[in-house]
Amino acid sequence: MTATHQAPVTEAAASGTGPGPGGALLSAQGLRKTYGSTPALDGADFSIRAGEVVAVMGPSGSGKSTLLHCLAGIVPPDAGTVHYRDREVSAMSDSARSALRRTEFGFVFQFGQLVPELTCLENAALPLRLAGAGRKKAEATAREWLDRLEVDDVRHHRPGQLSGGQGQRVAIARALAGRPRVLFADEPTGALDSLNGERAMQLLTRAARDTDAAVVLVTHETRVAAYSDREVVVRDGRVKDHGSGV
């Protein structure tokens, strides 16, 4: 659906600054989402504060990725609400949700999804370039993040020339270079061996904490969830809060 006529510039540009329900940075209440006859979410609640790392765990098919997609404004829920600060994401137009994703959110998926034709430096600079930064400034910032993720030495390589661990760290640098307030990570270490997975998680959580970004971390691995402050478990489309993590 295109929403060109429904999205006043002010809506897309206005970034909520007040706290959301219960002081949360991002929260969801009573989310429902059905695909055909398959219920993916069935009354899911969630909330995360600035600087918090929350692991979303649960069996395969329980609704973890759907929850992440609804929270990030990628998929509109059938019912329920999502708030980012004091703005209701679930009530925004498509273009306002895209603007929110571009300016406030960062994403890391299981397979880095780097652009194969671009170098690592160009990949990491891409979100900044899309947000309007000039090439020099974007690449200077991107280099700082590649350095933090310990992959500055491969900045002139293309994704096809990297190991899995290097590629995922470039993807994390790209996601964080735009200084997102919320980082969504869906099985970010799912394609890595345990050593590379551990290192990627150490660097990801350290960088997120340094920038006070919230991290919604979908994982089925307990050793990955151990990097969180709190774990929740999704079961049959509902969320159970397990309190503090390790």
Ligand SMILES: Nc1ncnc2c1ncn2[C@@H]1O[C@H](COP(=O)(O)OP(=O)(O)OP(=O)(O)O)[C@@H](O)[C@H]1O
């Ligand atoms: N785009 C879609 N079209 C149809 N069904 C979908 C779609 N996305 C998810 N589903 C279904 O919704 C349910 C929840 O899927 P979801 O991907 O959210 O689970 P998950 O907990 O992330 O699973 P996994 O750990 O295996 O990735 C599953 O039954 C899945 O088959």
